[in-house]
Amino acid sequence: DAKTTQPTSMDCAEGRAANLPCNHSTISGNEYVYWYRQIHSQGPQYIIHGLKNNETNEMASLIITEDRKSSTLILPHATLRDTAVYYCIVRVYNNAGNMLTFGGGTRLMVKP
Amino acid sequence: NAGVTQTPKFQVLKTGQSMTLQCAQDMNHNSMYWYRQDPGMGLRLIYYSASEGTTDKGEVPNGYNVSRLNKREFSLRLESAAPSQTSVYFCASVEASSYNEQFFGPGTRLTVL
Numbered sequence: 001d002a003k004t005t006q007p008t009s010m011d012c013a014e015g016r017a018a019n020l021p022c023n024h025s026t027i028s029g030n031e032y033v034y035w036y037r038q039i040h041s042q043g044p045q046y047i048i049h050g051l052k053n054n055e056t057n058e059m060a061s062l063i064i065t066e067d068r069k070s071s072t073l074i075l076p077h078a079t080l081r082d083t084a085v086y087y088c089i090v091r092v093y094n095n096a097g098n099m100l101t102f103g104g105g106t107r108l109m110v111k112p
Numbered sequence: 113n114a115g116v117t118q119t120p121k122f123q124v125l126k127t128g129q130s131m132t133l134q135c136a137q138d139m140n141h142n143s144m145y146w147y148r149q150d151p152g153m154g155l156r157l158i159y160y161s162a163s164e165g166t167t168d169k170g171e172v173p174n175g176y177n178v179s180r181l182n183k184r185e186f187s188l189r190l191e192s193a194a195p196s197q198t199s200v201y202f203c204a205s206v207e208a209s210s211y212n213e214q215f216f217g218p219g220t221r222l223t224v225l
Contacts, residue, residue, distance in 0.1 A: 036213075043116075043202050044155065046213025087154065099145070099170070100214060102154030 004088045009107040012082075018075040020106050022088030025069040031092050033064060034100070035073045037084040044087065044102075047073065078110045114138055116217035118203050124223045125193045133188040133220050135203030143206050144186035145170075145214065146178060148199040155202060161186055193224045 005023040012018040024033065034049040048055055048062045050071075055062045061074040075082055087105040119134045137144065142163045147155040147170075157170030161180040175197060177189045186205075190197060200221050204214040 034213075041219070043204070043216030043219055044214075045216070049213075099157060099160060100155070101171075102147075102156070104154055 004090055004103050006088050006106045011109050011111055012078045014080060014110055014112050015077055018078040018108060020073040020086050020108065023070045024090045027068050027090050031090045033071050034089045035062065036087045039084040080110050083110045084108060116203055116205055116215050118217040118220050120220060122221045126225050127194060129193050130191050133201055135217060136185045137205040139205060141205035141207050145204040146188045147202045149202060150199050195224045198222060198224045
C-alpha cells in the first residue's frame with residue numbers, strides 16, 4: 001500500500017472549516033483513499049473514502065486532486081467534538097481482507 | 113446492535129503470564145482484525161481473519177496467537193506476556209465484499225509489568 005504524508009498537527013477555530021491535507025504521491029491506480037479519525041482513547045472511526053472523484057457525506061467532504069497524488073479532508077463546520085487524530089490511508093482492496101495501514105495522522109485541535 | 117465488543121477493558125499482567133483478549137461482532141461481518149496501538153503511534157495490524165476458519169499474520173504477529181472461533185468471535189492470545197506488549201489493543205470487523213469502513217471496538221488497555 002502507498003505511503004501517506006500528513007502534517008503532525010493543526011488548529012482550527014470552532015465553526016470554521018477544517019482542511020486536512022494528505023500527500024500520497026506513490027498511489028496506484030487501484031488504490032482508494034480512506035480517512036479515519038480517532039477521538040482520544042476510543043477506537044478509530046471511519047469518515048469517508050474515494051477513488052478519484054470528490055465525495056461528500058454527512059460528516060465530511062473528500063477532495064482528490066486530478067493526478068490523485070494528494071487529497072484534502074474538509075470538515076465544513078468544525079466543532080469541539082471534532083478534536084481528534086485524523087488518519088489518511090491508501091489501500092488496495094484484495095481478497096485477503098480490507099487491511100488498513102495507519103501512519104502517524106494529523107492531530108486536529110478545534111479551539112473555541 | 114452492539115457493534116464490536118471487547119473484553120476486558122483493562123488488564124494488568126506480570127511478565128510471563130498468559131491471557132486471551134476477546135472480541136465479538138454482531139454485524140455478520142466476514143473479516144475481523146486485531147491491531148495494537150502504542151502511545152503516540154498509529155495502529156499496527158497483528159493478525160486478521162478474512163473469513164471464518166482462516167487467519168493470517170499482519171505486520172507485528174510475534175508473541176501472539178489468534179482463534180477465529182466462529183463468524184462472530186475472534187480472540188487474541190498472549191502466551192507469555194512481555195513488557196513490550198504493553199499497549200492498547202483494538203479489534204475491528206468489516207464486510208469483506210464491501211469497500212467500506214472497518215468498525216472498531218472500544219479497545220483493551222493492557223499493561224505488562
